[in-house]
Amino acid sequence: MTVGLVLVSHSAKLAEGLAELAAQMAPDVPVLPVGGAPDGGLGTDYDAVGAAVDRADRGDGVVLLYDLGSARMTAELVVEGLNDPRRAHVVEAPFVEGAVAAAVAAQGGADLDGVVAAAATAAGEAGGVAGGVAGGPEAEFAAGAAAVTTAPTTEAGTPEAGGDERGPGLSAEVVLRNEVGLHARPAALLARSVADLDAEVVVEYAGAAVDARSVLALMGLNARGGDTVTVRAWGRQADQALRRVQELAERRFDE
Amino acid sequence: MTCTAEDLVRALRAVAAAVADHRAELTELDRVIGDADHGENLRRGFLAVVTKVDSADLDTPTAVLKAVGTTLISTVGGASGPLYGTAFLRAANAVTEKSEVDGPAAAEALRAALGGVVARGRAEIGDKTMVDALSPAVDAAVAAAEAGGDVAAVLAAAAEAADRGAESTTPLVARKGRASYLGERSAGHLDPGARSTALILRALASSAGAR
Numbered sequence: 001m002t003v004g005l006v007l008v009s010h011s012a013k014l015a016e017g018l019a020e021l022a023a024q025m026a027p028d029v030p031v032l033p034v035g036g037a038p039d040g041g042l043g044t045d046y047d048a049v050g051a052a053v054d055r056a057d058r059g060d061g062v063v064l065l066y067d068l069g070s071a072r073m074t075a076e077l078v079v080e081g082l083n084d085p086r087r088a089h090v091v092e093a094p095f096v097e098g099a100v101a102a103a104v105a106a107q108g109g110a111d112l113d114g115v116v117a118a119a120a121t122a123a124g125e126a127g128g129v130a131g132g133v134a135g136g137p138e139a140e141f142a143a144g145a146a147a148v149t150t151a152p153t154t155e156a157g158t159p160e161a162g163g164d165e166r167g168p169g170l171s172a173e174v175v176l177r178n179e180v181g182l183h184a185r186p187a188a189l190l191a192r193s194v195a196d197l198d199a200e201v202v203v204e205y206a207g208a209a210v211d212a213r214s215v216l217a218l219m220g221l222n223a224r225g226g227d228t229v230t231v232r233a234w235g236r237q238a239d240q241a242l243r244r245v246q247e248l249a250e251r252r253f254d255e
Numbered sequence: 256m257t258c259t260a261e262d263l264v265r266a267l268r269a270v271a272a273a274v275a276d277h278r279a280e281l282t283e284l285d286r287v288i289g290d291a292d293h294g295e296n297l298r299r300g301f302l303a304v305v306t307k308v309d310s311a312d313l314d315t316p317t318a319v320l321k322a323v324g325t326t327l328i329s330t331v332g333g334a335s336g337p338l339y340g341t342a343f344l345r346a347a348n349a350v351t352e353k354s355e356v357d358g359p360a361a362a363e364a365l366r367a368a369l370g371g372v373v374a375r376g377r378a379e380i381g382d383k384t385m386v387d388a389l390s391p392a393v394d395a396a397v398a399a400a401e402a403g404g405d406v407a408a409v410l411a412a413a414a415e416a417a418d419r420g421a422e423s424t425t426p427l428v429a430r431k432g433r434a435s436y437l438g439e440r441s442a443g444h445l446d447p448g449a450r451s452t453a454l455i456l457r458a459l460a461s462s463a464g465a466r
Contacts, residue, residue: 077375
């Protein structure tokens with residue numbers, strides 16, 4: 001079983017395209033696109049969103065993401081109207097990054113809260129990837145997000161500096177032998193390979209260290225084919241985590 | 256004078272007619288600072304409302320208002336569906352167990368509707384939204400009810416204040432909704448949501464006043 005996703009857009013094409021993108025990285029997750037108004041034009045359709053939530057729910061709950069304001073309102077109304085509103089959450093996140101992050105988290109077996117958190121933090125990672133946006137609070141936000149990604153976080157989300165009380169952990173140098181490096185699909189494979197382990201895993205490259213379970217953060221490292229990254233792990237299954245990443249790299253990420 | 260379920264259904268027909276009559280105007284307002292669908296969305300929504308309240312056997316004001324809310328949510332498509340839908344659902348909750356709505360109950364229903372719109376849209380006064388029409392309308396309605404006004408008087412006061420409130424949106428820079436993407440360029444234009452709110456209240460007031 002897995003948490004399901006419902007992508008609510010004003011446009012059917014936008015919702016479908018995003019579902020296609022998210023599902024590529026999460027083949028076992030129900031990702032349901034809902035786009036367009038009841039009359040087929042641009043807008044949102046309350047009844048269609050409700051039906052999609054029912055279909056996406058395999059018993060572990062549903063996360064809804066939306067594109068613009070009225071899609072949020074429609075999604076919220078649907079959740080409020082459920083017999084058990086706790087089985088679905090509307091997440092405020094960038095539509096594309098949030099959906100991809102949520103899909104990968106669900107694929108990795110995260111529960112409803114875990115998928116919500118993955119989607120909600122996608123905003124910060126996207127800011128880090130972009131390397132800062134000029135002007136105003138957005139630049140501040142992106143800078144803050146970049147600072148977070150250079151300091152690995154614990155499960156509880158507390159930033160910790162390098163050389164902290166966790167100790168150095170186990171580490172391995174891994175050469176990315178595939179052509180594209182930690183691009184979307186390989187990043188998703190890596191994140192999935194360690195998702196179920198009892199270990200904290202961080203990938204370091206060019207002075208940055210990111211959570212290995214976050215596809216977007218991995219992509220944000222911009223590590224290319226031929227580059228060497230350091231994988232560091234803490235916890236009971238730390239050695240297994242390193243082994244899995246090494247195996248994946250040796251298989252050239254199945255390219 | 257009070258307002259029964261039957262009176263309410265008649266008033267809703269007046270609203271549907273007013274919205275249809277002003278469809279082009281609402282769409283034109285929305286074309287300038289939004290996505291040009293407000294007139295058509297509301298026309299379709301209130302047409303569906305009339306069909307719904309005509310076909311269902313709704314014998315209390317709360318049942319009528321609830322049917323209006325759910326129908327608008329299902330049929331409108333744009334932001335005004337969830338917003339007006341929530342407004343009517345909250346109004347329905349405010350008049351449960353009443354067979355007739357009097358002046359104070361009408362004011363209370365409007366106040367509940369405003370609470371719903373604010374919660375749903377997260378807008379405040381001055382954001383250039385329907386709140387700018389609805390909020391002063393509620394204040395006026397409450398004052399009219401406290402002065403002993405009946406439903407017609409309360410709605411007339413609300414409609415009057417909503418008209419002025421809608422006009423006050425013209426110089427504002429939008430901070431919520433599609434128009435907010437325009438930033439400063441949204442100033443100088445009447446907000447279509449505030450205009451439709453005033454239109455709906457005016458139609459309700461005229462219907463109540465004509466009895």
